[in-house]
Amino acid sequence: MTRRTAFFFDELSLWHSASQHALILPVGGWVQPPSAAGHAESPETKRRMKNLMDVSGLTRQLHLQSAPAASEEDLLRVHPAHYLERFKALSDAGGGELGDHAPIGPGSYEIAKLSAGLAMAAVDAVLKGEADNAYSLSRPPGHHCLADQAMGFCFLANIPIAIEAAKARHGLGKVAVIDWDVHHGNGTQAIYYNRPDVLTISLHQDGCFPPGYSGTEDRGEDAGLGSNLNIPLLPGSGHAAYLEAMERIVIPALERFEPELIVVACGYDANGVDPLARMLLHSDSFRSMTRMVRETAEHLCQGRLVLVHEGGYAEAYVPFCGLAVMEELSDVRTEVQDPLRDFIDLQQPCEAQRKLQGELIQQMAKGFGLAG
Numbered sequence: 001m002t003r004r005t006a007f008f009f010d011e012l013s014l015w016h017s018a019s020q021h022a023l024i025l026p027v028g029g030w031v032q033p034p035s036a037a038g039h040a041e042s043p044e045t046k047r048r049m050k051n052l053m054d055v056s057g058l059t060r061q062l063h064l065q066s067a068p069a070a071s072e073e074d075l076l077r078v079h080p081a082h083y084l085e086r087f088k089a090l091s092d093a094g095g096g097e098l099g100d101h102a103p104i105g106p107g108s109y110e111i112a113k114l115s116a117g118l119a120m121a122a123v124d125a126v127l128k129g130e131a132d133n134a135y136s137l138s139r140p141p142g143h144h145c146l147a148d149q150a151m152g153f154c155f156l157a158n159i160p161i162a163i164e165a166a167k168a169r170h171g172l173g174k175v176a177v178i179d180w181d182v183h184h185g186n187g188t189q190a191i192y193y194n195r196p197d198v199l200t201i202s203l204h205q206d207g208c209f210p211p212g213y214s215g216t217e218d219r220g221e222d223a224g225l226g227s228n229l230n231i232p233l234l235p236g237s238g239h240a241a242y243l244e245a246m247e248r249i250v251i252p253a254l255e256r257f258e259p260e261l262i263v264v265a266c267g268y269d270a271n272g273v274d275p276l277a278r279m280l281l282h283s284d285s286f287r288s289m290t291r292m293v294r295e296t297a298e299h300l301c302q303g304r305l306v307l308v309h310e311g312g313y314a315e316a317y318v319p320f321c322g323l324a325v326m327e328e329l330s331d332v333r334t335e336v337q338d339p340l341r342d343f344i345d346l347q348q349p350c351e352a353q354r355k356l357q358g359e360l361i362q363q364m365a366k367g368f369g370l371a372g
């Protein structure tokens with residue numbers, strides 16, 4: 001049965017720009033100015049995903065919408081006024097470095113508010129029953145942003161802003177956030193670290209970003225103790241490791257928590273050709289993970305599931321992974337075949353690494369009290 005899937009998108013969100021960078025390196029000194037691609041967090045990755053959805057015919061099967069920008073009131077539920085003032089002032093002045101790896105250009109403040117607004121609208125559509133599930137192509141991304149510090153290309157905490165708005169407007173109760181962006185979801189973790197009503201789970205490449213961070217010992221504090229789980233995976237992990245971590249840790253943790261809504265911080269940078277990480281997922285990995293959370297949402301919370309776009313920097317490949325996610329959400333299959341699936345599949349880790357990673361996942365599950 002085809003599901004009603006809403007897709008929130010606005011071309012303006014692709015107009016956010018950083019100052020001149022090559023990959024993530026500010027130009028100058030030994031860093032030659034870039035030829036064309038510029039900063040890694042390029043709009044093309046996202047635009048090409050939307051374009052592939054268009055040309056494959058998938059967009060026509062979805063409910064495509066834009067949304068109003070988040071209001072100051074919405075932002076203030078998560079971010080302090082002094083941070084927002086500093087962000088707006090730098091954006092109005094033409095841009096610059098707002099935080100740690102967080103370059104902005106002119107107008108980035110308004111565009112970031114729109115990005116958060118798209119995530120808010122996606123949550124809204126699902127909670128009101130207007131859609132069975134929803135995807136927000138939010139840009140700039142949000143999961144590294146702390147309440148008062150921009151970080152890792154993120155300037156506003158899109159997902160917490162959307163959750164807090166839904167709590168204020170709809171009296172939403174428990175929410176689970178699954179972050180499968182290859183980098184650690186440190187912003188979401190920090191914002192909800194002492195909150196028992198929001199379960200945060202991050203699957204990430206061990207030690208990648210924030211640099212050196214692993215996180216299995218960080219389980220939340222005070223009332224939030226136990227509602228934060230980190231699943232660091234070895235560099236080079238592939239399809240099997242992610243699915244095993246989902247099956248043994250993420251899904252049982254969701255079942256234990258019983259959320260009213262599941263939100264996925266949907267980064268694609270664990271794909272096998274991403275320039276900013278070293279993992280080996282292909283489009284079917286993202287398809288399978290989406291299926292697992294979709295089925296769990298159907299079982300636990302009337303299918304209420306929202307995915308919010310985060311990272312993913314392989315311009316040519318992210319669209320195929322994103323299309324697979326959208327196909328799985330909507331139950332519409334297009335004719336598109338992933339041209340890199342077999343190439344990445346042939347590079348999956350050897351048996352010895354898979355065994356080691358499997359043991360580590362089992363240990364983590366046990367540590368989290370989830371070993372069945």
Ligand code: ZN
Pocket residue numbers: 181182183267269310311312
């Ligand atoms: Zn990332």
